[in-house]
Amino acid sequence: MTANRPAKPNSYAGDGRHVGSYYAASANPAPDRPPLRGTAEADICVVGAGYSGLSTALHLAEKGYEVTILEGARVGWGASGRNGGQIVNGLNASLQTIGRRYGPETARFVAGLVQEGGQIIRDRVRRYDIRCDLKDGNVFAALTARQLRELEARKRLWESHGLHNQRMLSREEMRDHAATDLYVGGMIDGSGGHMHPLNLALGEAAALESLGGVIHEMSPVLSVDRSGPRPVVTTEAGEIRCRVLVLCGNAYLGHVVPELAPRVMPVSTQMMATEPLGEARARALMPADTCIEDVRYILDYYRMSADHRLLFGGGTVYGGTDPRDIKAKLWRNLLKVFPQLEGTRIDFAWSGNFALSFSRVPQMGRLGDNTYFAHGYSGHGVTGSHTFGRILSEAIDGDLSRFDVFAGLPWIPFPGGRTFRVPYSVIGSWWYAARDRLGV
Numbered sequence: 089m090t091a092n093r094p095a096k097p098n099s100y101a102g103d104g105r106h107v108g109s110y111y112a113a114s115a116n117p118a119p120d121r122p123p124l125r126g127t128a129e130a131d132i133c134v135v136g137a138g139y140s141g142l143s144t145a146l147h148l149a150e151k152g153y154e155v156t157i158l159e160g161a162r163v164g165w166g167a168s169g170r171n172g173g174q175i176v177n178g179l180n181a182s183l184q185t186i187g188r189r190y191g192p193e194t195a196r197f198v199a200g201l202v203q204e205g206g207q208i209i210r211d212r213v214r215r216y217d218i219r220c221d222l223k224d225g226n227v228f229a230a231l232t233a234r235q236l237r238e239l240e241a242r243k244r245l246w247e248s249h250g251l252h253n254q255r256m257l258s259r260e261e262m263r264d265h266a267a268t269d270l271y272v273g274g275m276i277d278g279s280g281g282h283m284h285p286l287n288l289a290l291g292e293a294a295a296l297e298s299l300g301g302v303i304h305e306m307s308p309v310l311s312v313d314r315s316g317p318r319p320v321v322t323t324e325a326g327e328i329r330c331r332v333l334v335l336c337g338n339a340y341l342g343h344v345v346p347e348l349a350p351r352v353m354p355v356s357t358q359m360m361a362t363e364p365l366g367e368a369r370a371r372a373l374m375p376a377d378t379c380i381e382d383v384r385y386i387l388d389y390y391r392m393s394a395d396h397r398l399l400f401g402g403g404t405v406y407g408g409t410d411p412r413d414i415k416a417k418l419w420r421n422l423l424k425v426f427p428q429l430e431g432t433r434i435d436f437a438w439s440g441n442f443a444l445s446f447s448r449v450p451q452m453g454r455l456g457d458n459t460y461f462a463h464g465y466s467g468h469g470v471t472g473s474h475t476f477g478r479i480l481s482e483a484i485d486g487d488l489s490r491f492d493v494f495a496g497l498p499w500i501p502f503p504g505g506r507t508f509r510v511p512y513s514v515i516g517s518w519w520y521a522a523r524d525r526l527g528v
Contacts, residue, residue, distance in 0.1 A: 101160055101161035101165060101308070101340075104160070104161040104162055104165070104305070104306050105161075105162065106161075106162055106164075106165055106169060106286070107170065107438050107439075107440070108436065108438060109169075109170055109286075109359070109361075109436055109438040110359075110361035110393065110397065110399065110435070110436040110438075111169055111170065111173075111284060111285060111286040111287075112169070112286065113436065114284070114287075114393075114395070115286050115287060115290060116219060116287050116290055116291070118163065118290045118293070118294070120162075120305065121159075121163070121303045121304060121305040121306075122304065122305070123304055123305065123306040123307045123323070123324070123325055123326075124158060124304040124307040124323050124325060124326040124327075124328060125325045125326045126325075126326050127326060127327055127328075127329075128156070128326065128327070128328045128329075129328070129329050129330070130154065130155070130156040130302075130328050130329070130330040130331075131153055131154040131155070131330065131331050131332070132145075132148055132153055132154065132155045132156070132330060132331065132332045132333075132334065132484065133155075133156050133157075133158065133319070133321055133328050133330035133332070133333050133334070134155060134156070134157045134158070134333075134334045134336055135157075135158050135309055135312075135321065135333070135334065135335050135336060135337050135341070136157070136158075136159065136160075136166075136335070136336035136337045136338065136340075136341070137157050137159035137162075137163040137164065137165075137289070137293060137303055137305070138164060138165075138166050138167065138168035138169075138289065138336065138338060138473070139168040139288075139289065139292075139469060139470065139473035139474060139477070140336035140338060140462050140463070140469075140473040140476060140477055140480075141157055141159075141334070141336035141477075142157070142163075142168075142289060142292040142293060142296065142477070143208070143292070143473055143474045143476070143477020143478065144334050144336060144462075144476075144477040144478075144480045144481055145157050145296050145301055145334075145477075146212070146292055146295055146296045146299070146301070146477070147477055147478050147480075147481035147482075148481045148484060148485070149296055149299040149300065149301045150299065151481065151485055153484075153485075154300065154301075155296070155301045155302070156301070156302045156303075156304065156328065156330075157296070157301070157302070157303045157304065158304050158307045158309060158321060158323060158328065159303060159304065159305045159306075159307060160306070160307060160308030160309065160337075160340065161305065161306065161308075162305050162306075163289055163290055163293045163303065163305065164285070164286045164289030164290060164293075166338065166339065166340050166440065166441065167338065167339060167440050167441060167442045167469060168285060168286075168288075168289045168469075168473070169285055169286035169289055170285070170286075170359070170438060170439075170440035171285050171440070171442075171469070171470060172282075172285075172359065172379070172381075172389045172390075172391070172399070172401045173282050173283050173284060173285045173379070173391065173399070173470075174226055174280070174281075174282050174379045174381065174389060174391065174470065175205075175206045175209060175226060175280045175281040175282060175283065175379075175470055175471055176226055176277075176280055176381065176468060176470065176471060177202045177203045177205070177206055177253075177277055177279060177280055177471060178202045178468065178471075179198065179202070179448070179449060179450065179465075179466075179468055179472060180448035180449070180465070180466035180467055180468045181447060181448040181449045181466075182242065182245075183195050183198060183199055183202075183242075183245055183246065183249065184241075184242075184245060185448075186198050186449065189447070190497060194493065194497070195249075196249065197490075197493055199246070199249035199250075199251065200249075201475055201490075202251070202471075203251065203253070203279050204471075204474075204475045204478070205470070205471025205472055205473070205474040205475040206279055206280065206281065206471050208474040208475065208477075208478060209222070209283070209288065209470075209471070209474055210222065212288075212291070212292060212295065212474075213283075213288070213291070215295075216291060216292075216294070216295040216298070218287070218288060218291030218292070218294075218295070219287060219291065220283040220284040220285075220287040220288040220291060221283055221284045221287070221393070221394040222281060222282075222283040223281055223282055223283070223377060223378075223379075224278060224279075224280070224281045224378075225276060225277070225278055225280060225281055225376065225377075225378035225379070226276070226277050226280030226281060226282065226378060226379045226380070226381070227257070227262075227265045227266075227274050227275070227276045227277075227378050227379070227380045227381075228274055228275045228276075228277070228380075228381060228382070228383050229262065229266070229270075229271045229274040229380050229381065229382040229383065230271060230272050230273050230274050230275075230382070230383055231270060231271060231272065231382060231383075231384065232272060233272060235272075235382075235383045235384075236272055236273045236274075238383065239256070239273075239274065239275040239383065240256060240275075242254075242275070243255075243256060243275060253277050253278045253279040253280075254275050254276065254277050254278075255275065255276050255278070256273065256274075256275050257273055257274040257275060257276055258273055259271065259272055259273050261273075261274075262274045264375050264376050265374060265375070265376045265378050265380060266373070266374055266380055266425065266426075267372060267373050267374070267375070267426070267428075268425050268426060270424060270425055271382075274380075276378065280379070281379070282378070282379035282391045284393075284394070285470065304323075307323040307324065307325070307326070308323060308324060309321055309322070309323055309337070309344050310322050310323060310324065310344070311344065312333070312335075312344060312345055312459075314333075314455065314456055314458075314459055318330060318331060318458070319332075319333040319458060319459055321333065331458065332458050332459075332460070332484055333458060333459045333460070334459075334460045334461070334462075334480060334484070335348065335459065335460070335461040335462075335463075336461070336462060336463070336477075337463070338352075338442070338443045338462075338463045338464075338465070338469070339352070339354040339355075339441040339442055339443035339463075340354075340441065341463070345455070345461075347455060348461060348463065350501060351445065351451060351463070351464065351499055351501075352443040352444060352445050352451070352463055352464045353443070353444045353446075354441040354442075354443060354444075355441060355442055355443075355444045355467075356439045356440060356441050357401060357402070357403060357439070357440065357442065357467070358401060358402065358403050358414045358417055358418055358437070358438070358439045359399060359400065359401035359414075359418075359437070359438055359439075359440075360399075360400055360401075360414060360415055360418050360419075360422075360434050360436060360437040360438070361393065361397045361398070361399050361400075361434070361435055361436040361437075362397050362398045362400075362429065362432050362433065362434055362435065363397065363432060363433040363434070363435050364395055364396050364397055365396050365397065365398065365432070366396055367396050369396070370392050370396035370398075373392075373398065373426055373428070373429075374391070374392050374398075377392060378391070379391035386402070386403065387402060388400070388401070388402040388421050388422075388425065389401050389402060390422075390425070397435070398422075398426070398429070398432075400418060400421075400422045400425075401418070402418060402421055403417050403418065403421075414437040414438065414439055415434050415437045418437070419434070442465065442466070442467050442469060443463050443464050443465065443466070444464065444466045444467070445463075445464030445466055445499065445500075446499075446500045446501065447499065447500045448466045449464070449466075449497065450462065450463065450464045450465045450466065450468075450469075450472050450476060450494075451463055451464045451494070451497075451499050452476055452479065452480070452491060452494040452495055453494075453495045454483075454495060460480055460483065460484065462476040462477070462480055476494075479491050479494065
């Protein structure tokens with residue numbers, strides 16, 4: 089069944105304005121793009137103006153294609169404009185897991201592209217002069233000796249694939265990155281980094297438009313009809329017929345395309361931003377100005393903003409609902425890292441969804457001959473989405489070599505299906521969190 093019955097208008101975005109995040113409050117100026125109205129034609133239509141959609145569209149526009157993006161809210165409204173802003177190389181699933189599950193050849197293939205997303209981001213920032221406070225260096229922090237051994241093993245594995253950007257950090261060296269006694273050591277990836285994620289998305293949107301691309305905001309998709317030779321996408325106020333359709337709605341695509349809905353589960357993660365701490369205090373807390381994430385199953389991640397606020401995130405809510413009190417959820421963890429911030433004011437707290445795949449490997453594929461999709465980055469979407477956007481553009485342009493590798497990987501359904509995937513995942517997270525607490 090390829091003709092989907094129109095659904096009710098998406099209510100996920102409310103009035104479509106960005107949530108009350110620090111990123112929205114400090115975003116670069118951007119125009120309002122008019123919704124799609126009436127009937128239109130497009131060579132290539134991309135659904136979703138997050139990183140996946142923007143990356144795909146921009147790569148295609150650079151190749152000379154005419155591209156139109158439909159966005160249900162505003163550019164970067166979802167995870168692309170709310171995330172931790174950390175450029176972390178690799179997928180959620182480790183190279184070791186990928187090798188064990190899919191074989192050494194697939195592991196070698198993935199190792200060859202795990203740093204590509206960060207390279208694409210840096211190229212975009214440089215080429216299109218995107219102002220997004222881009223900085224180098226991300227650190228993985230170990231709270232236990234076992235976690236430190238796992239980081240050492242990861243470094244050896246990456247080096248076996250020719251990746252030599254990682255360096256181990258002692259307990260004392262970790263204090264150059266975070267003035268805390270919490271960590272026993274860590275590892276820095278010099279090819280990682282951090283930036284203002286919403287400003288990156290807005291800059292990529294402007295770059296696309298400079299090449300002739302078109303973006304329609306406030307155009308939530310109600311249905312996709314693939315029964316004819318050209319896909320037809322219907323929105324609240326119009327429809328667009330295209331030669332090629334690319335679905336990049338990720339956690340916010342909902343049930344518009346039923347074939348994709350059971351493949352991923354929305355999961356929310358939370359962030360907050362302190363009041364400005366001042367340059368001296370910020371440098372005392374994080375002297376090297378890198379970004380940090382620990383290596384627990386349910387992790388903390390944090391960095392300093394350009395105006396010297398601590399941006400601190402963590403926690404997960406399976407099913408994509410928002411916690412009642414984000415500050416209360418995160419505040420205790422923040423003080424474990426930096427007890428010296430007791431009494432500091434929190435100016436912003438927000439939540440957002442990412443799409444989790446059961447295998448923790450992002451998915452890419454094709455529905456029929458002319459509809460492509462990518463989703464399920466499982467919390468590693470900043471770099472993965474930029475890489476997948478390039479691979480999708482290659483496939484649409486006729487080079488299927490890399491696309492076919494990912495499209496050929498089997499996707500694993502969530503145990504219990506959609507009905508029980510949330511309680512199953514919650515139970516699993518309890519187990520892994522208990523292992524982290526016990527250090528086993």
